[in-house]
Amino acid sequence: MGNGVQFLTVPEELAGQRIDNFLQARLKGVPRSRIYRILRKGEVRVNKGRVKAEYRLKGGDQVRVPPIRVAEESAPAVAGDSLRKTLEAAILYDEGGLLVVNKPAGLAVHGGSGVRLGLIEALRQMYPNSPFMELVHRLDRDTSGAILVARKRSVLLHVQSELRAGKLGKSYLALAAGKWPRGRKLVEAPLRKNTLKSGERMVIVDGEGKPSTTRFQVEERFKGATLVSAEPVTGRTHQIRVHAQFVGCPLAGDVKYATDEINGAFRELGLKRLFLHSAGVRCTLPDGSRVDVKAPLPAELESVLAVLRKG
Incomplete structure (x- = not known):
């Protein structure tokens, strides 16, 4: 499938997010290596200028995203009704921009390495009106239980700072x-x-x-x-x-x-x-x-x- 050029305005709540992660969340099914390639070639522009993958966005930035063809076999996997119901029942906490999910064993926290759909991708599909959804930390695929997911960038940065400080x-x-x-x-x-x-x-x-x-x-x-x-x-x-x-x-x-x-x-x-x-x-x-x-x-x-x- 193919899309034309997109011009995206960065909302204030995504200020500080890296451009590569911003694109990854919006270009469903596009390999990360491809995202780095279009950044290197300058096909992605922010405020009409070239940026590197580690560029951190500012609220109001205008992002030009080039048309990208995605092979059908790499199209994003969709969370089915069974998984959605399982995860809806697994939400332990949802306040102040923080989710705590009781992750089932066998579900990877994110897609990649042969896994087409992980917890974070499923949650983004379940919360389409939430512009920000990122893992605070990770759990092994075979481990079950509580995992923190931020719905606000300010929450992600705060809780990760606690994680680094051992708090x-x-x-x-x-x-x-x-x-x-x-x-x-x-x-x-x-x-x-x-x-x-x-x-x-x-x-x-x-x-x-x-x-x-x-x-x-x-x-x-x-x-x-x-x-x-x-x-x-x-x-x-x-x-x-x-x-x-x-x-x-x-x-x-x-x-x-x-x-x-x-x-x-x-x-x-x-x-x-x-x-x-x-x-x-x-x-x-x-x-x-x-x-x-x-x-x-x-x-x-x-x-x-x-x-x-x-x-």
């Missing part, structure tokens, strides 16, 4: 294989991203990696498993999962960091996914009001705990 609270519930070491409440182990020969991306504990800290608390002990709460002090990729593996208790259902033998044993208990759930988030809004939202544990994880409690 944003995130708590998780996880089922660890084996007996969690008594007294082990803090794991400090540097993490480094690593790509295997197969192309699979893993995270490993490495002295040259980035400093990483997670607080753990035992919530309940079972035969062969331990329910723990985890609060990441730093926010590295797969941090909780790798730190749990590091102390000898990988998370149940973790296909990357637990053995097939461990995962097979938990499958027999009815576990069909990674047992890691974002159970709560805490932050403040720009006006100082506090947000503290809990996300209930999904039924498929509760049922596994029920089996374990029976012994």
Whole structure:
């Protein structure tokens, strides 16, 4: 499909957003590499001038967007009725320009790398009159639970500043294989991203990696498993999962960091996914009001705990 030249006026609430992200949200189905190419070639103009991808928009800017053909196979995926209903029921909080969503496991937070539709794309379709919709942070695709989404740029900047300053609270519930070491409440182990020969991306504990800290608390002990709460002090990729593996208790259902033998044993208990759930988030809004939202544990994880409690 093809479109003619578009001239877009930047609303005040999008002031400060990068031009590449602005275009990505409006050119549905256009690969990010293509957006960078039209920026490099000067086909996108802001106030009749060329800009780089990192240019931050100002309210009232006039953006010229060239006609772009999008192959039918790369046309944007549409959130179906089932997903929309699931997400509507998963909205835990929607006030002051902040959404808290109880993300289902298996749903990526954004499209890309073979994923055509993620949480943020679905939310933009569900809130067509909301000019701004951005993830504050991320969750792994296989992790369920509370995730913060900003509906105002001022909220995004404020909450992300809290995240960088370590003021944003995130708590998780996880089922660890084996007996969690008594007294082990803090794991400090540097993490480094690593790509295997197969192309699979893993995270490993490495002295040259980035400093990483997670607080753990035992919530309940079972035969062969331990329910723990985890609060990441730093926010590295797969941090909780790798730190749990590091102390000898990988998370149940973790296909990357637990053995097939461990995962097979938990499958027999009815576990069909990674047992890691974002159970709560805490932050403040720009006006100082506090947000503290809990996300209930999904039924498929509760049922596994029920089996374990029976012994």
